[in-house]
Each structure stands twice: as structure tokens, then as C-alpha cells.
Amino acid sequence: MTAQFSTSDREYMAAALALAGSALYTTDPNPRVGCILVANDRVIGRGYHRRAGLPHAEIEALQACSVDPRGATAYITLEPCAHFGRTPPCCDALINAGVARAVVAGTDPNEQVAGAGIERMRAAGILVDTGLMQQECEALNPGFMSRMRRGRPWVRLKLAASLDGRTALASGESKWITSADARLDVQRLRARASVILTGSGTVLADNPRMTLRLSDDQYGAELPQRQPLLAIVDSQARTPVDSLLFEREGGVLIYTAEPDTRWGDRCEVVSDTAKSANGQLSLAGILRDLAQRGCNECHVEAGSSLAAALIGTRLVDELVVYVAPLLLGRDARELVSLAGIDNMADRPEFEFTEVTPVGRDLRLTLSPN
Numbered sequence: 001m002t003a004q005f006s007t008s009d010r011e012y013m014a015a016a017l018a019l020a021g022s023a024l025y026t027t028d029p030n031p032r033v034g035c036i037l038v039a040n041d042r043v044i045g046r047g048y049h050r051r052a053g054l055p056h057a058e059i060e061a062l063q064a065c066s067v068d069p070r071g072a073t074a075y076i077t078l079e080p081c082a083h084f085g086r087t088p089p090c091c092d093a094l095i096n097a098g099v100a101r102a103v104v105a106g107t108d109p110n111e112q113v114a115g116a117g118i119e120r121m122r123a124a125g126i127l128v129d130t131g132l133m134q135q136e137c138e139a140l141n142p143g144f145m146s147r148m149r150r151g152r153p154w155v156r157l158k159l160a161a162s163l164d165g166r167t168a169l170a171s172g173e174s175k176w177i178t179s180a181d182a183r184l185d186v187q188r189l190r191a192r193a194s195v196i197l198t199g200s201g202t203v204l205a206d207n208p209r210m211t212l213r214l215s216d217d218q219y220g221a222e223l224p225q226r227q228p229l230l231a232i233v234d235s236q237a238r239t240p241v242d243s244l245l246f247e248r249e250g251g252v253l254i255y256t257a258e259p260d261t262r263w264g265d266r267c268e269v270v271s272d273t274a275k276s277a278n279g280q281l282s283l284a285g286i287l288r289d290l291a292q293r294g295c296n297e298c299h300v301e302a303g304s305s306l307a308a309a310l311i312g313t314r315l316v317d318e319l320v321v322y323v324a325p326l327l328l329g330r331d332a333r334e335l336v337s338l339a340g341i342d343n344m345a346d347r348p349e350f351e352f353t354e355v356t357p358v359g360r361d362l363r364l365t366l367s368p369n
Helices: 007-023 057-063 090-096 116-123 134-140 142-150 180-190 201-205 261-266 283-291 306-311
Strands: 035-039 042-048 073-076 100-105 127-130 154-161 166-168 197-199 230-235 254-255 268-270 297-301 318-323 350-359 361-369
Touching: 007 035, 007 057, 007 073, 007 100, 007 134, 035 057, 042 057, 057 073, 073 127, 090 116, 100 116, 116 127, 127 318, 134 142, 134 268, 142 154, 142 297, 154 166, 154 180, 154 261, 154 306, 180 297, 180 318, 180 350, 197 201, 197 283, 197 306, 230 283, 297 306, 318 350
Parallel strands: 073 100, 100 127, 154 297, 154 318, 197 230, 197 297, 230 254, 254 268
Antiparallel strands: 035 042, 035 073, 318 361, 350 361
16 A cells, blocks of 8 residues: 655655755765654754765764654655664664654665665564655666666766767867856766766877866765776777876776786776677676676766767666857767668667756756657
């Protein structure tokens, strides 16, 4: 039987989700979770999971309680854990605190939890209602959900283009197509990512550092205290040893079919786990390897060939395109190097989910159909 949720239930869960969003950039590899404790229609405790190794949302909310939480209702954006990890099980903490009711947005897809936390609370006599704002909870944690359910990160492909769909002049000059506002917005996408993925072509063309440069956040989220991992798809070992990316913090992975000892200890080279059966690099294999490393969200900034390969293999979960109000002409470089499509039925198709002005530009967010 589906639980009937009140207006107050929805308001408290929305507040718990907002708390969870405070750690948009900091919880990897864990999910973003918020918790609010309510007694007699009054909030008595708030908490959210700040980063791995620190108390989970439920523990922080219990520790922040202004009165005894016995008999209270806990609003939790994701099922309390039921296993010992870096911290003890949160469901046990709620049981021991005497919470009478728990409203849980969604179950945790982690096989170590997967309903066990809910079952344990119910066995202890706690009334547990689930499913309130589950979609919003999952939207806050697309990478964690993807890693647990599909064994790969959530892939967000970022592109920037002129009105005529071009990314650079024929000479390769591309600084800057989009505005400073758009480039800052991209930093926020990098900040929420576990890993930035690019190709050796981009390294050769731009010699980027691919670092996170974010000094404040307009959404109020805590700033990350780490650089995302950087992963390079380099099938032919073309990345120069003097590339600026080797100077960055956060670690560098190079996926290649031809390991090159010239890189020395500048990076970690991955070959075997990234190959397909024919010995070529497998993008799906690369994503599986990143998931095994605890990567939730994969942010892709790459050239037209790697972008096309990801789109062509249906590995893009979210497409973000920044469109600048300018034209570059027919000789400029294309947005995506897709091979010729002979049948309309084979065309990659997307759906607009959001269109947002960012400075002078537009940010188009799309999901694949």
C-alpha cells in the first residue's frame, strides 16, 4: 500500500534535499544525503553527509538535536545504511535514538544496503514510509545511482559552440567562444565530477591542465577540497611527457592500448582493463574501470572525435552545450564528428531538459531519447 504523504511531509523532505545539496561537490564516492528530525511539528535536528569518512546525515542530525529525539520523525533523502563501513550503521543509530517514524525518499541501490536498512528499522517497530520525492533524490545522485545499478559512472558531455555549431576556427583557435560566465559555470560541472575525461587530441591541441578553479558557488554548496581525477583516452600513447596536465594535483590516468614508459611515474597507465576483445580501447571498459575506482560522475571535455564515439556508443547520459551568440563560418571545426548517417532511424536523438541563459550565452541541457 502506498503511503499518503502530507503537505508537511513534503516540506520537510524538500528541506532535507536542500541540505543534501549543500554537499554537491564533496561526498565522493558516497551519495549526497540530508536528514531532518521533527517532533511536534518542529525541526529539532538537521544534518547532511559532508564528505566520505565524516558522519552520515542521520548521525549529524541526531548530534544536532535540541531535544531528545525519542518519538520524532526522521526525513531522510536516501535509505539509512545497514552495514559497517567507515562509520557504523545509521539505521541502528535511529533505532537506538527511539525515532518513531522514518520517511525515506528512496532505497539505496548499494548491494550492502538495498532495503536492509528499511527492514531493520521496521523490525524494530519504526513506521517507515518510502517513495516521497524519490525522483528528486535520484536526480541529486545520478552518478552514485548509475555506479551501483549499471557499474559505470554517469557521463556528462560538455560542448561549446557557435550558433552555426562550430567549436574553433580552421586554425584551431578557440579562445574564447563562450563568455567568462559560461566558463565559470563549467567549473561548477567540473566541481561535482569525480573524474574529468578527455582525449589525447585535446591534450595535443590545447595542452590543458584540466584543473578545477572555483573560489565560490552561487548555489551555496561547500567547495570541494580536492581536484577531480583526470582520465585521458590515448590509444596510441601520444600524450607528451611535458604536458601541463602532469603538473596538476588529483591524479592522472592514461588509458592506452600501447603503454609508454616515457611517462614514468607522472601518471597511472591502464591498458588491459580498458581493452575490448579485439585489443582496441573500449570506452565501456574505461567507464567500468572508473566505476571500480569509486567514480560517480564523469565529466567529459573532449574533441569532436571522442564526443562522437561516446554518443555513437550510447554512453552519454547528459549533454550540456554552451551556445555563444556568434558565427564562425563553414571552414571552422565541427561540434561532433559523427560518421554519415544513412537512415533517420539511426540518428542520435536528444530531449531538451533545460535551457538557461548564462551571461551572454545559453546553456542547453539534454538527455538522450
